Amino acid sequence: MTAAPKTNTSALISTNPAENYAVLGSVPMSTKAEVSEKVAAAKTAFPAWRDTSLSERLKCAGKLRDLFIENKKEIAEITTKEMGMPMTQSLFTVDRAVAYMDWALANAESALAPVKTYESDTEINHVVHLPRGVLAAISPWNFPASNFVWATFQYVIAGNTIVFKNSEEVQLTAQLLEKLINASGFPKGVFNVIYGDGEVAQALIADDIDMINFTGSTRVGQILAKQAGEKFIPAVLELGGSDPAVVFADANIQKTVQAIYAGRFTNCGQICRSAKRLVIHKNIVDEVLERLQELIQTKTIGNPLDENTDIGPLAAERQQKLLISQVEDAKAKGATILCGGYVPDTLKGSYYAPTIITGITDDMEIWKEEVFGPVLPVRTFHTYEEAMKLANDSIYGLGASVYTEDKKLAKQACHDIESGMVKVNTTEFGRPENPFGGVKLSGMGRENGVWGFHDACITKIIAEEK
Secondary structure (H helix, E strand, O other), rough: OOOOOEEEEEEEEEOOOOOOOOOEEEOOOOOHHHHHHHHHHHHHHHHHHHHOHHHHHHHHHHHHHHHHOOOOOHHHHHHHHOOOHHHHHHHHHHHHHHHHHHHHHHHHHHHOOOOEEEOOOOOOOOEEEEOOEEEEEEOOOOOHHEEEEEEHHHHHHHEEEEEEEEOHHHHHHHHHHHHHHHHHOOOOEEEEEEEOOOHHHHHHOOOHHHHHEEEHHHHHHHHHHHHHHHOOEEEEOOOOOOEEEEEOOHHHHHHHHHHHHHHHHHHHHHHOOOEEEEEEEEHHHHHHHHHHHHHHHHEOOOOOOOOEEEEEEOHHHHHHHHHHHHHHHHHHOEEEEEEEEEOOOOOOOOOOOOEEEOOOOOHHHHHHHOOOOOOEEEEOOOHHHHHHHHHHOOEEOOOEEEEEEHHHHHHHHHHOOOOOOOOEEEOOOOOOOOOOOEEEEEOEEEEEEOHHHOOOOOEEEEEEOO
C-alpha cells in the first residue's frame, strides 16, 4: 500500500484515499524557473491591475464566482475523489465558497473606500487602502474550494496579483481552479497557479513576493513567519487549532450532542476550527457521551461518492498513520476507548472509525497535539476555574465553543477562553462578514470580512489642503 500523494522528480501522482489509493492522474511539478516566471509575470502585471478601477476588477472576480456555480458538481467531485470528503459536504463547501465570494463582491466598495479621519477649515485627512503587490498564496487540502477563495479572492479584488499553490494532495483540483481562473478574464499575469510540494512552495517564498497568505501546520507557519520577517513583508497565517468545546452542567444536552458531533466529525474531523477537545462538567458527562455514541452509531462510514455516506476517509495514508499513533499513545498511557479506535477492516483506504476517548492526561499526544481526524478526547471539570484551565491548556488558540443556558456564564467564558473566535451553543462565527483567525500558535492576521480586505492592503494616510 502506497501513501498519497506519490511523487517523482517531475510530477505529483494524485490518488484516491477512499479506493485503496487508486491513481486519479498526475500533474507536472513546477520547476524553480517556472515559479520565477510566474512571480515575474505577477510583478509585471501588478501596476496596471492596481490602477484598474475597482468596478473592472470586480467584473473579473464576478466571472470567477459565476464559473464556480456553473462548475459546482465538477469541483465537488474532484474534491471528493482526491481527499475523501463526502460528496454532500463537498457540494456544500462549494456553496460556502460562493457565499464568501458574494459577500466580498457586494462589500468591496465600502470596505476599500477612503475613510475620513480629520477635517478642519483648511485641511482634510483620509486613510486609503492600497494593494501590496504580489501575494504568495499557499492553501491546504481539507476544503479546497473555500480555502482557495479565502486565500486569494479579497486580495485580487483589492488590486494585488496572485501566485497560488494548492496542497500536493489536491493538485487535480488546482488544475480545475486554474482552468476557471483563465476563463474569468483576468489580464495576463494577474492570477497565476503553480504546482508542487513543499520545495516548490519554498521556491515561491524565496522569490520576489510582497506578501504571504498561508493556511496549514503551525510548524510550517513558523518557518514562513521567520522568512517573512527576514524579507520584512507581511504574512497572514492561519495555522493549527485544538479548539475546546466547554459544556457546563446546565447545557441543553440534545442540542449540545448534535453540535459536538457536527463540530468534531464533519469532514472526518479534518477541520482547523473543529471541536478537538471536549471539556465537560462531571454531572452530565455520562449522559452526553452516551447520547453522542448513540448518534455516531447512526452514521455511515464509507465511499464518499455515495450520497448516503456521512464519514469518508482521511485525506491520505500519512494522516491515518499519525492519527493511529496518537490514539495508541493515549491507550499506552491509560486512556479508555469508549467507541471506535480502529481502522475498519471492510474498507480499503485511509479510513478511521469515529472515536471517543476518556481518561485523558496532560502528557498524552492526543491532548497536547492537534488531532486532525475523527477522534474526540474528553476531560471533565467541577468548577469554572477548572474548565478554563483545561480549555486554555494548549499552545493553540483558534476557535472554541461554549454550551450553557446561562448567558452571564457564557459571556464570561467567551472572555476568558484564549482564542480568536468563540461561539455559544448553536451560534456560528464562521460567516463571510466575520474575521477568521487565531491567537497563540494558531496564527496571525485575519481573513474575511472587512478585516480580510484591510489585511490585504497597505493602510496609507493622506493629508490634503482644502
